[in-house]
Amino acid sequence: MSSLSSQQDGLPVPQRYGAILTIALGITMAVLDGVIANVALPTIARDLNASPAESIWIVNAYQIAIVISLLTLSFLGDMLGxxxxxxxxxGLFIATSLFCALSSTLDVLTVARILQGFGxxxxxxxxxxxxxxxxxxxxLGRGMAINSLIVAVSTAAGPTVAAAILSVASWQWLFLINVPIGIVALWLALRFLPDNPQKAQKQKFDPLSAVMNALFFGLLxxxxxxxxxxxxxxxxxxEIIAFVIVGWVFIRRQLTLPVPLLPVDLLRIPVFSLSLCTSICSFCAQMLAMVSLPFFLQNGLGRDEVATGLLLTPWPxxxxxxxxxAGRLIGRVHSGLLGGMGLAMFAAGLFLLALLPHNPSSIDIVWRMALCGAGFGLFQSPNNHTIISSAPRQRSGGASGMLGTARLLGQSSGAALVALMFNLFNSHGTHAALILAGVFASVAAVVSMSRMTQERPA
Structure with a gap:
C-alpha cells in the first residue's frame, strides 16, 4: 500500500483513514513531549539531584533539537520520500522515549531528549x-483541519495531560507511555503511509547548508x-551577534542554490510569506497566554493545580x-478572511482576559478562554492549508518544514516574552503578557486580511 500513482488524487478511503491515524498518533506524541515535561521539572530535578536552572535543559534540549533539524529533514523528505x-x-522517537524513561542522571536525560527531539x-x-x-x-482542507486540531489541542492540553499522568504514576511514565503508542503508530505507518508521487529530482543535499541551518536556528x-x-x-x-553573522552567510548561500534547504524560493511567494508571518504571530500570542495564565490563576486567584487545569480546558x-x-469552509470562504475573523475573535478573547474583574468567577474566565480557543481553531486550518497548497507539490516537504519552524519560533518567542513581562511588571506580569498577546493576535489578523489582495500561485 506504500505506492501512489502520480495521477491518483489522494488515497482510497480505507488506506486514508489508516494513514491519517498514523499522522495523528505521531504528531500528538511529538507535540505533547514538547510541553508535558514543564509540569514535571521540579519532580525530575529533585529525583535527579539537579538544580531548577539545570533542569530547564530537559525542555530546551528537545526544542532546540527540533528547530535545528526540522528544515534539513523536510528537505530530505522531498529527496528521499x-x-x-x-x-x-x-522508530527513533520510540527508542529515545525508552531512553528518557531509563535515564538516571540529568546529563543522560538531556542527551536522550536531544535524540528524542530529532525523532x-x-x-x-x-x-x-x-x-x-x-x-x-x-x-485537503479537512485533512489540514485535523492536523491543526491535533497540534493546537496537544499544545494547550499538555499541562493537563501531564498533571493527570503524574497524579497516578512517576515522571518516567511521561516518556514510557510513548512506547506502546509509538509501536502502534509505526505498525500503521508501515502498512498505510503512501510514498511521494514524485520525488524532487534536481535536489542535492548540501551538508554545509545543514550545519549553517542548525547554527542559525540554534543560536536564535x-x-x-x-x-x-x-x-x-x-x-x-x-549569541545574537553570532546569529546575525551566520544568518547573513547562510541566506547568501541559499540564494545561490537551485533548490535551497532554507526555502527562500517559497518565501518569494507573497501569500506563503504572509501566511508564515501570521502563524508566527499567532503562536507567539498563544504561548504568551498559556504560559502566563497558570501563574495568575494559582498565585493571583489562589486556585489549585486541578482547578487551573479545568479553567484552561475550555480553550482546547x-x-x-x-x-x-474551518476545514469545511476552506474553498468557500477566502482563507485570508476566514483567518482574519478567527484571529479577531482570538485577540478579543485575549484582551477580555486581560480586563478580567478583580475577583472573577469561574464563568467569567471560562467563556473568555472558549472565545480564544474558538478563534484559534477558526484561523489555524485555513492558514496551514494556504501555506501547504501555495507551494509546488514537489516542494511540499519544504513548506511543511517551514510551517513547523514558524510554529516553534512563535512559541519560543512567546515563552521568552512572558519572562520579560514578569521581570518588567512583577505582580502584573500576566496582565501585561495578555495585552501583548492581544497585540500580536491583532497584528496577525491584519496580516491575514492582507492576503485577500494576493493572487494564488498557479
Missing amino acids: YRRVYQVGL GAALMSVNTALIRIIYPQRY ISALSGFSQGQSGMLVGA LATMAFAPI
Missing part, C-alpha cells in the same frame, strides 16, 4: 506534506532562552469544536 523520513522518525523533528517536518498526498485535493533559540532565563547580557549579546475544547468547521 516523506514516508521514509516519517517511519525512521517514529520528533522527523515527524513534524513531513506531516503536512504527507497529508497533501493522503487527501484528495477537494478534501538559545538567545531567546537565555534572555528569558536572565542569563548575562554579554552572553546573550554574543473550543478549538476542537471550531477547527473542523
Whole structure:
C-alpha cells in the first residue's frame, strides 16, 4: 500500500483513514513531549539531584533539537520520500522515549531528549506534506483541519495531560507511555503511509547548508532562552551577534542554490510569506497566554493545580469544536478572511482576559478562554492549508518544514516574552503578557486580511 500513482488524487478511503491515524498518533506524541515535561521539572530535578536552572535543559534540549533539524529533514523528505523520513522518525522517537524513561542522571536525560527531539523533528517536518498526498485535493482542507486540531489541542492540553499522568504514576511514565503508542503508530505507518508521487529530482543535499541551518536556528533559540532565563547580557549579546553573522552567510548561500534547504524560493511567494508571518504571530500570542495564565490563576486567584487545569480546558475544547468547521469552509470562504475573523475573535478573547474583574468567577474566565480557543481553531486550518497548497507539490516537504519552524519560533518567542513581562511588571506580569498577546493576535489578523489582495500561485 506504500505506492501512489502520480495521477491518483489522494488515497482510497480505507488506506486514508489508516494513514491519517498514523499522522495523528505521531504528531500528538511529538507535540505533547514538547510541553508535558514543564509540569514535571521540579519532580525530575529533585529525583535527579539537579538544580531548577539545570533542569530547564530537559525542555530546551528537545526544542532546540527540533528547530535545528526540522528544515534539513523536510528537505530530505522531498529527496528521499516523506514516508521514509516519517517511519525512521517514529522508530527513533520510540527508542529515545525508552531512553528518557531509563535515564538516571540529568546529563543522560538531556542527551536522550536531544535524540528524542530529532525523532520528533522527523515527524513534524513531513506531516503536512504527507497529508497533501493522503487527501484528495477537494478534501485537503479537512485533512489540514485535523492536523491543526491535533497540534493546537496537544499544545494547550499538555499541562493537563501531564498533571493527570503524574497524579497516578512517576515522571518516567511521561516518556514510557510513548512506547506502546509509538509501536502502534509505526505498525500503521508501515502498512498505510503512501510514498511521494514524485520525488524532487534536481535536489542535492548540501551538508554545509545543514550545519549553517542548525547554527542559525540554534543560536536564535538559545538567545531567546537565555534572555528569558536572565542569563548575562554579554552572553546573550554574543549569541545574537553570532546569529546575525551566520544568518547573513547562510541566506547568501541559499540564494545561490537551485533548490535551497532554507526555502527562500517559497518565501518569494507573497501569500506563503504572509501566511508564515501570521502563524508566527499567532503562536507567539498563544504561548504568551498559556504560559502566563497558570501563574495568575494559582498565585493571583489562589486556585489549585486541578482547578487551573479545568479553567484552561475550555480553550482546547473550543478549538476542537471550531477547527473542523474551518476545514469545511476552506474553498468557500477566502482563507485570508476566514483567518482574519478567527484571529479577531482570538485577540478579543485575549484582551477580555486581560480586563478580567478583580475577583472573577469561574464563568467569567471560562467563556473568555472558549472565545480564544474558538478563534484559534477558526484561523489555524485555513492558514496551514494556504501555506501547504501555495507551494509546488514537489516542494511540499519544504513548506511543511517551514510551517513547523514558524510554529516553534512563535512559541519560543512567546515563552521568552512572558519572562520579560514578569521581570518588567512583577505582580502584573500576566496582565501585561495578555495585552501583548492581544497585540500580536491583532497584528496577525491584519496580516491575514492582507492576503485577500494576493493572487494564488498557479
